[in-house]
Every structure is written in structure tokens, then in C-alpha cells.
Amino acid sequence: MLNYREIMRLRSLGYNITEIANSLHSSRSTIREVLSRFEKNGATWPLDDAITNEKLYEQLYPERKEKIKQYKEPDFDWIHSELSRKGVNLSLLWKEYQAKCRLSNEIPYMYTQFCEHYRSWAGKNKATMRIHHKPGDAMMVDWAGGTLTITDSYTGIQTEGYLFVATLPCSGYVYVELCSDMKTENWLACHTNAYSFFEGVPRLLIPDNLRTGITKNTRLETIINKSYSELASYYDTAIVPARVKAPKDKSAVEGSVKFASTWILAALRNQTFLSLNDAKIAVKERLIELNNQPFQKREGSRKSAFIQEEKAFLQPLPSTPFELATWSKAKVSSAYIVSDGRNHYSVPYNLIGETVDIRTTREMVEILFHGARVASHIRLNHQVKDPIVKKEHMPMKHQKYLAYDKADFIKWGTSIGPNTERVVQSFLSAGLAPEQGYKPCVSLMSLSKKYSKDKIEQVCLECLSFNETPSIRSISLLLKDLPPSNISKTSNLINSSPGITRGSKQFQKEGDVNA
Incomplete structure (x- = not known):
């Protein structure tokens, strides 16, 4: 349709017919005819904003009014409501609108006009937020830049409290929590508490690129902290970090952080808190006021918008909270x-x-x-x-060592002989506790595998004869100094064995003279 309003505006600025025709890509005869009809109707610029090109067309060409196509007006309330549902967009709704028009033999708008009419309606009804953010689709999180000072009531030492902020961009509903630090455990705990506060889980989780959540975020790859990834998996949500140096990706949380900093941190700046718990209570009270604060440009508040528009679209919480x-x-x-x-x-x-x-x-x-x-x-x-x-x-050796006790060592010493038993008793009583003598007892038991009981008993007697508290080192040296023939019964048997011998007759040849 020709832009009749623009024709009148350009004519009022002194442009001639040729210039107006070139500007609107129309013929000079059409522009001349329109201006002539304006003069006959007595229309002058400026026109009221309510007078559209369609209405001007009806005024300029009343004889054509019956021939004007009557388009089926879409149900914008229904369209607005359907756009809140997951996966629904204007293209799909336009196709459904076309199908209904065919059934009722009515003329539908083309897609471009359909979208323009909806956006115009949405703008007048202050509902454009839904176009950009679907309900229950995302939760944006970040730490606030400011801190809250906490003074210890006993020492007077001052520490800082850090504010975690989570927001649902569709309704603007906010959750804030004061923490003692910004480490991983508090970061994860705040997410869990935010989901409980919202009584549901959004589809996406959009954090900033802080170390507690994102290990690496480049153009080629994104590496998410393992603990953070585990939390997202448990709540069945996807982590989509904001691009580095791109604050528009999380503009909602940036605005909420700024608003929370003013509404909470700045409002509490003159108060003195003697404990973290006192500060947390004050922050919760301010949070309630923040979410119930009326909107300036539309009806309701963050809380009412959340309950009416967004809460129903959140995913349900798991049966048990996430284990940090x-x-x-x-x-x-x-x-x-x-x-x-x-x-x-x-x-x-x-x-x-x-x-x-x-x-x-x-x-x-x-x-x-x-x-x-x-x-x-x-x-x-x-x-x-x-x-x-x-x-x-x-290891097995260490397990055996722990399996020993005082009674076992004494029993073993008794099985070898009285002198060995006295040595074992000496080892066990040499320290403040019997366990301090376990090691020499184990060493003595190991020596018994190499030397006979008689030799162990003999050496223990010899050691006790010149020292009432013998050491395992002296026993080991005395055993090594024994003659080879006395090391063990086995060696004595080998040395005394006659072996296999053959007489001279075995080597005598047949017919030997000396045989």
C-alpha cells in the first residue's frame, strides 16, 4: 500500500511531485492524483497518529471501499499466550492462522503483515518481554560487584560478605544470597538454593566466565568445571556460558545485579552486622521487598509476573536436593x-x-x-x-604386620625355647608400649626361617649371658658368624653325605691283567 502519510509530510516540507515520486518509488501521476484528492478533502499536515494509511485510503477513495479486502484479524491474546509455550514461534502460529482462515473462507494476512500487527499489539500492551525471553527458559547467574561488611562481635575483625544473584529474565524474578566467600562450594550451594526458591528448574543456565564455574571458554571450545557440570546434569539443565566480553548475553542478570546492589547492598550500607547470619537475614528481608516492588512501566511486580507467566513453565525439581x-x-x-x-x-x-x-x-x-x-x-x-x-x-606385608599382637609373639618365642621367649619378652617391654617391640620380633621370626631352632635358641642364650636386653642386630651378627657347617641341619646333612661312589671294579676293562 502506498504511504499516504509520507506523501503529505514531504509535500508539507516543500518537495515537488517529482522528488516525492522518486522518494516513494512511485509514478508522478499517482502522486499528483493523491495530492489532488488531499486538497479536495481539505486534509492538512500533521495528521493524528490514529489515522493510518488504510484509513486515509478509505477517505481518499470512498468509491473503492466495497472492493477493499477484509482480512481476518488474528486473535492476538491467543498468539501471545501460545508464544510462551516451549518450541512455539510466530511462523508456526501464522501457518495455523492461515489454516483456520481457509476453513472459514476468510482472507489471512501474509506473514510479514501478521508479524507487524502482532508486534504492534504487543508493544501497546507492554508485553514485548515475552518476545525476547520465553518463560522458564533460562536462569542467569553472577556475583554482585559490591560486598557487605561484617564485624566480628568478639574480635572486631571485619570480613566481607559476597552477594550471589540469580534471575529469570522473562519475569525478572530475582534470588540473592549472601556468602562468606566465592569458592566452589558456596557457588554450587547457591544454585541449589536458587532452584528451591524458584520451585523449579529452567532449561538453560547462563553464568559468566568465572573460574568457579567455567574452566575455559574460547571461540573453539568451552570447558566446564567438573563439579558445575555434575550439578547441571543432576538438575537436567544445560550450561551455556556468556561469551567473553559480551555483556549483552546476560543483560538481564547484569541489570538485576545492578538493581540488587542498589536495593540491597546500598540500602544496608549504614547497618552494622555482627555475624554472617544476621547479614543473611537482612538480605532476605530486602529480597522480599525487591521482588514485590511494582514495575514502573507495566502492571504487577517481579513476583506476580513470575507466578502468572513463568512458574508453570519451569521443569520440576528432583525428589532430593543435589549433593554438593x-x-x-x-x-x-x-x-x-x-x-x-x-x-x-x-x-x-x-x-x-x-x-x-x-x-x-x-x-x-x-x-x-x-x-x-x-x-x-x-x-x-x-x-x-x-x-x-x-x-x-x-600391601600384604603391612597387613601381616598389623595382624600381630603381643600374645602371638610370646607364643612363638615359647615354641622355639625359653631363651628365645626371654628375648621376645625383652623386645616387647623395652619401649613405652608393646607395639614398639613388634618390629624386632618380626625380624627374629624371619631369622628362624634361615636358621634352625637350636641355633636361634643358642644365640639367644649367648646374648642374654652378657646383656639382659639384647638387640636384634647382635643376634643377627652372631648367627652370621656361625661356622658354615653349623648354619642349618640341611647343610650338615649335605656335608656328611657320602654321595654316589663307584669302586675300581666299575672302571676295570674286560681282560685287564691287573683285574
Whole structure:
């Protein structure tokens, strides 16, 4: 349709017919006819905004009014509601609108006109937000730039509280939480609390490129922190980090962060908080006010918009909350132990020197090697001096060593002889605890595998004759100094054996004279 309003505007600025025709890509005769009809109707510029080109056409050409096509007006309320549903767009709704017009023998708008009419309607009804953000589609998260000062009531030491902000861009509904730091555990806990606050999970999760969430984000690849990826998998949502240096990707959360900083941090700047818990309570109170604050350019508030437009489109929460877990890597030491940062825990000894993954939750410490779990321990909430070691993780020699006790050593010494028993008793009583004598007892037992009981007993008697507290070193040296013939019964048997002998007759040849 010819732009009649523009013809009048250009004529009022003093342009001639040729210039107007060139500007509107129309013929001079058409422009001349339109201007002539304007003069007859007495129309002058400026025109009221409500007078559209369609209405001007009806005024200028009343004789053609009956011939004007009557297009079927779309149900914009219905279109607006359907656009909120997952996967629905204007192209699909236009095709359905066309199909209905065919059934009722009515004339539909073409796609371009259909979209223009809808956007015009949406703009008048202050509902353009839905065009850009679908309900329940995304949650944007970030840390606020400002902090809240907390003063310890006993020491007077001041610490900083950090504000986590999550927002649903469609309704603008906001969740904020004050944390003692910006580490991974708080970052994940805030996400879990945000989902509980919203009572549902959006399809997408859009964070900034901070280290606690995103390991690497380049043009070619995106590497997500393992703990963060585990959380997204549990809640069945997808992490789509904002592009580096592209704040428009998360403009909603940027605006919410700014608004939260003003509404919460700035509003609480003059208050003194003596504990983190007191500060958290104040932040929650301000959050309620923030979400109930009326909109300036449309009816309702963030909370009412969330309840009416977005809540129903969120995915349901899992039956149980996400178990927070942090991941780290460690090289297994020669003592076959790794640390969770607080205590030390054992792993199978055959992994000494290998690098393993450590998954730490509030209740458990899991050690994985090449994706397979090789050990797990109940995590201690307090720090202990000694490592937590499982028997099955130890080499067989170490397991045998732990299996010994005082009674076993004395029983073995008695089986060898009274002198050996006295030596064993000496070893066990030499220290503050019997366990300090286990090692020399094990060494003496090892010597009994090489030397006979009689020789062990003989050497123990000799040691006791000049020292009431013999050492395993002196016993070992005395055993080594024994003559070779006396080392063991087996060697004595070998030395005294006649072997296989043959007489001279066995080598005498037949017919030998001397035979």
C-alpha cells in the first residue's frame, strides 16, 4: 500500500511531485492524483497518529471501499499466550492462522503483515518481554560487584560478605544470597538454593566466565568445571556460558545485579552486622521487598509476573536436593594416602605415584582412577593427626604386620625355647608400649626361617649371658658368624653325605691283567 502519510509530510516540507515520486518509488501521476484528492478533502499536515494509511485510503477513495479486502484479524491474546509455550514461534502460529482462515473462507494476512500487527499489539500492551525471553527458559547467574561488611562481635575483625544473584529474565524474578566467600562450594550451594526458591528448574543456565564455574571458554571450545557440570546434569539443565566480553548475553542478570546492589547492598550500607547470619537475614528481608516492588512501566511486580507467566513453565525439581561435591586431583604418595584438604585417606597401594581424582562431599570422600572409583571413606568433620587407612589398601606385608599382637609373639618365642621367649619378652617391654617391640620380633621370626631352632635358641642364650636386653642386630651378627657347617641341619646333612661312589671294579676293562 502506498504511504499516504509520507506523501503529505514531504509535500508539507516543500518537495515537488517529482522528488516525492522518486522518494516513494512511485509514478508522478499517482502522486499528483493523491495530492489532488488531499486538497479536495481539505486534509492538512500533521495528521493524528490514529489515522493510518488504510484509513486515509478509505477517505481518499470512498468509491473503492466495497472492493477493499477484509482480512481476518488474528486473535492476538491467543498468539501471545501460545508464544510462551516451549518450541512455539510466530511462523508456526501464522501457518495455523492461515489454516483456520481457509476453513472459514476468510482472507489471512501474509506473514510479514501478521508479524507487524502482532508486534504492534504487543508493544501497546507492554508485553514485548515475552518476545525476547520465553518463560522458564533460562536462569542467569553472577556475583554482585559490591560486598557487605561484617564485624566480628568478639574480635572486631571485619570480613566481607559476597552477594550471589540469580534471575529469570522473562519475569525478572530475582534470588540473592549472601556468602562468606566465592569458592566452589558456596557457588554450587547457591544454585541449589536458587532452584528451591524458584520451585523449579529452567532449561538453560547462563553464568559468566568465572573460574568457579567455567574452566575455559574460547571461540573453539568451552570447558566446564567438573563439579558445575555434575550439578547441571543432576538438575537436567544445560550450561551455556556468556561469551567473553559480551555483556549483552546476560543483560538481564547484569541489570538485576545492578538493581540488587542498589536495593540491597546500598540500602544496608549504614547497618552494622555482627555475624554472617544476621547479614543473611537482612538480605532476605530486602529480597522480599525487591521482588514485590511494582514495575514502573507495566502492571504487577517481579513476583506476580513470575507466578502468572513463568512458574508453570519451569521443569520440576528432583525428589532430593543435589549433593554438593567438589573435585580435585592429587598424586598418590609412597604412603598410599591422599588429602581432602583437611585429613588424609588411604587408596590401594598399587596406585602409588599415580594421579587420581578426588570427589569430596559433606559426607564422603571418593577417589577415582580413570573414571572408576577405587576407594571411598566417610569424611570426618574434624581434623585428626593420623591418616585414615583401610586394611585392604595395604600391601600384604603391612597387613601381616598389623595382624600381630603381643600374645602371638610370646607364643612363638615359647615354641622355639625359653631363651628365645626371654628375648621376645625383652623386645616387647623395652619401649613405652608393646607395639614398639613388634618390629624386632618380626625380624627374629624371619631369622628362624634361615636358621634352625637350636641355633636361634643358642644365640639367644649367648646374648642374654652378657646383656639382659639384647638387640636384634647382635643376634643377627652372631648367627652370621656361625661356622658354615653349623648354619642349618640341611647343610650338615649335605656335608656328611657320602654321595654316589663307584669302586675300581666299575672302571676295570674286560681282560685287564691287573683285574
